[in-house]
Every structure is written in C-alpha cells, then in structure tokens.
Amino acid sequence: MPFVIRPAELADLERLESLIAQVRAGITSLAIDRDTLRQKIDASAKSLAAEIREAGNEDYFFVLTDDDTQQVAGMCAIKAAVGLRDPFYSYRIGTVVHASKELNVHRVHPALYLSNDYTGCTELTSLFLGPAHRSKGFGTLLSKSRLLFIAEFPQRFADKVIAEIRGISNDHGRSPFWDGLGQHFFSMDFPTADHLVGTGHKSFIAELMPKHAIYVLLLPEDARDAIGKPHPNSKRALEMLEGEGFRYESYVDIFDGGPTVECRRNDIHAVRDSQRRTARIGPLENPVRCLLANTRVQDFRCSAGNAVLDGTDDIALDPETARAIRIREGEPVRVLEL
Secondary structure, three states, rough: OOEEEEOHHHHHHHHHHHHHHEEEEEEEHHHHOOHHHHHHHHHHHHHHHHHOOHHHHHHHHEEEEEEEOOOOOEEEEOOOOOOOOOOEEEEEEEEEEEEOOOOOOOOOOOEEEEEOOOOOOOOEEEEEHHHOOOOOOHHHHHHHHHHHHHHHOOOOOEEEEEEEEOOOOOOOOHHHHHHHHHHHEEEEEEEHHHHHOOOOOOHHHHOOOOOEEEEEHOOOOOHHHHHOOOHHHHHHHHHHHHHHOOOEEEEEOOOOOOOEEEEEHHHHHHHOOEEEEEEEOOOOOEEEEEEEOOOOOOOOOOEEEEEEEOOOEEEOOOOOHHHHHHHHOOOOOEEEEE
C-alpha cells in the first residue's frame, strides 16, 4: 500500500523515537529527547490549526508512514520563519584585503563573519529517512512533499526558503570544523553542542561565539577543507534541492561548516510547476508517475502515485492513491509530475 506524508501526531512518539535513535551526530534539528519531540509535535499541531496570513513562529512537522501499519519510515519539517524567537546564526564567508603600496603587497583572505542574515526566512529542516527505506524513491517523496505544502499554502511561508545541509563529521561525532574552531570557544565536544541546540538551548551561542571576523587561513587544514562541504550521506539531499533551484551563496553552519542553500519561494520548481486539478477516480490508461497531495492543512496528505493528466483541469486517480491522500471525486488535488 502507498506510503504517505502526513502531520506528525502524539501517537507517533514511540515510533519517532525509534527512528531518531538511528540518527548520527550532526543533524542538529534531530538531536532531541522525548520531551522536546513531544513539544515539536504539539507546536506543529498548533501551527496547523492556526489561521495564518504571514510567516511567523510556526513549525510544521511531518512523518512518512505506511498507510496500513502506520510504521514511521522518515520525517521532515518546515520552520515558517527562523530567528524571530531565537537568533538564527550562520557564518557568511566574506573577503578581507590587506595591501601595502610601499611593499607592493596585496593579499586577499577569506574570513568568516557571524551573521543573522537569514532572519525571517523559511527553513526546510529535520529531513531524515530510515536506512531500511533508502534507495527506494522515498527520499524524493519526503523532500518534495513539503514543497507541495508550501505551494498550496504560500501565505504561511516567507519569500525566501533556506536549508542547512549537514556538514562533515565522522561516525564518532567528530567534526573537523568544530574541532578547529568551535571547541576553542565552547569547551565542549561537537555531539554535546549538537544536542543542546537540538533541545532548544541556544542562548550559549550568542554568549560564547566570537563576534569578530575569523580568518580561514588560521584554521587547521581539515577544518578549512570542511567549509561549505556536505556530509557524504547528505549529498543526495543537496542534489535534490539543487534540482529544485536552491543555490549555495557562501553561508555555512556555525557548528560543522556545512553549506546553507537558498531559493526564492516562488522560484522553487515544485512550487512553480505544481498545479491544482479536480479529481476523477477510476481505472487508468497510460498513467504517469506524480506527486499528489490534498489541499487541506490539518489533514494534509501527500503520496506518490499513478495519474492521468489529459490537458484539462481534471486529473484521473486510481482508487488506492485517492484513498491514501483522502481525496473524493470532484475534490481539488495538487499535482507535480515526476
């Protein structure tokens, strides 16, 4: 039966804990305990229930589930506007020039500047797919489903959308960027800092981070090499976002140095190219593979399925897919051909 993306519920709590136990260090938004996870689900439910005219402090948390067993295979989330409640920090990679006419010396050096430039932007976050369901097309469903949610409810989100890509770290939680920079100011290892941020303890960042420019050339070589580089396990997620129009603009995560990518909301391919159609349910001839979602907020459902697009305002769905996304004959459907 189809796997479906839907809002997370408190009934998912234990299944989500089992899934999160498989997360390695480095995915800050998933370094969470049971209480934080419960708060995350509760915040999402309140955000979905609210009438929204513009992006604010809303959080939307979704799970990928087997429609019959309710097994949780993956998760993803959207923060409507970062930095409004707690500061959102990034490093901007800038340039420092040192020159002397007398000595005929001209040097250009990259430097890291602590920045809040992404304040107010929408963030795609918490993307994780369990190992047992990778390489089966579920990653595409998980990543693009939230883009269809944004497309259907644009008033809930900012004009610019960002995503922080996990940076370089090993299986033991060692991050060369953190070891070369962060640990000197925080006096803790990377997994500890990662967990503190994931559980909402962010004030120490502002209290302890250096406010002046940091010359990249003064960092150890492995720390320099990690700047702007994705973790090998995150390369596919980055490629999917780049395929949607996201681009790296020289901003990196302050903990692991991973790249932050950005795109204007209305320029995201799935937002721009998806369409609303009216459902017709029945047998299909010569169907194509599509991403399909209903147009409800609290009862949002999204799944991949077969459909027939005939150039009209209608879309033909098979009964199984219609049931999975809770669509009846004549109801609106958002569709993106894959």
